[in-house]
Amino acid sequence: MTDAALKTFSFKLVSPEKILMDEPAVQVVVPGEEGDLGVLKGHSPFVVTVRPGVVSITKEDGAEAHKIFIAGGFADISSENCTILAEEAIAVSELKQDDLEKKLADLKEDLGMVSGDHDKKRVENAIKVVKAKLSAVTGHLHA
């Protein structure tokens, strides 16, 4: 076994429709609800909820980290495994800033029009996700 193989653990990114990613990784940064977590091999067992944000995965070839946006979910971490359950995932490089800004404007408009608590909550959640996507693209926070 090479040195790199010793340090890797199995990383899985799963959506309800299919497995999006299943390969060994050296480090994964998970955007936990209460703060980001860097996961390396031998991490203590942990279950965390994930906020909408960017997961970055460093593979054993040491190349640049893969950045994937996920719209919230759960992560199950043990010493040999890290499984992220995400309902929606998209590579950060595929997000377009213009589209997102337009969508954000549309959603804000919607928010003014909807009535009822549940609809409002739904739109607010959608806005939260789009904002998180925007910050993933631009690299700074969108309040």
Next chain:
Amino acid sequence: MPSLKDYRDRIASVKSTRKITSAMKMVAASKLKKAQSQAEASQPYATAMAEMLARVAASLPADFAGPKLLVGTGADQTHLLIVVSSDRGLCGGFNGNLARRVKKEVVALKEAGKTVKIICAGRKVYDVLKLEFAKDILKTYTGIGQKGRIDFSSAREITDFVLAQFEDGAFDVCTLMYNEFKNVLTQTPTAQQLIPFKMPEAAASEAQDKTVAGPVAPYGFEPEESVILGQLLPRNLGVQLFRALLDSAAGEQAARMTAMDNATRNAGDMINNLSIQYNRARQAFITKELIEIISGAEAV
């Protein structure tokens, strides 16, 4: 007695019907394959979700009551049935069996003095149920999986509605009714209780075995267990529903394949019978002509 031409026309029409049914059978077979592979692809998420639920539930403090989705509202007066059927017919007893099962359930609940509400996913069972229980149907979803595949968002949409209703206190118990895909030949109408959620016991004990055999360190949770559980349960509802939608879609195609296979075979039998009758009629006609000619010649 039908003329020779009548026979020829009937044979031609049955033949074209046979062509259609055999084509439908093949289409259903290929769609079935797709639906099955989609169902397979959704397995890992469901398994991981079940494991996580079991893990969280196992480490909950004993005195923790749990959210309403798990323990229920404490009553069971109003029942919500989510019925998953197909949008299209021509699939044998697939929708009929389910509709009969649902009707039985609704009648039984009503006799016990409960209130029943129904959500239909898929047009076919709605068409049957609306005849008797039109006022109990809350909402109907159609066009799920029309694009050849089922998106998780369809399940999400229904779940959101159900959860909103639950928060409003519109029902106490929610049961999912769908055709479970056993194999290509059998699909059984099944009822699965979603709210309050019944933890599958096999999964729970399995996860416990794993934690015993696996890492020594106890699981950490962030945020705390009860909060995670509160978020997992609504998602799990979506997963269960999504699984039912996929199962039902695969079952529909399998049922259609079987039904169309039978129809093709029946059409073949019918063509054979008709051909025999046609030949008999043709021979009778020739014999009759011969007799006429001979008796004509004898008369001369």
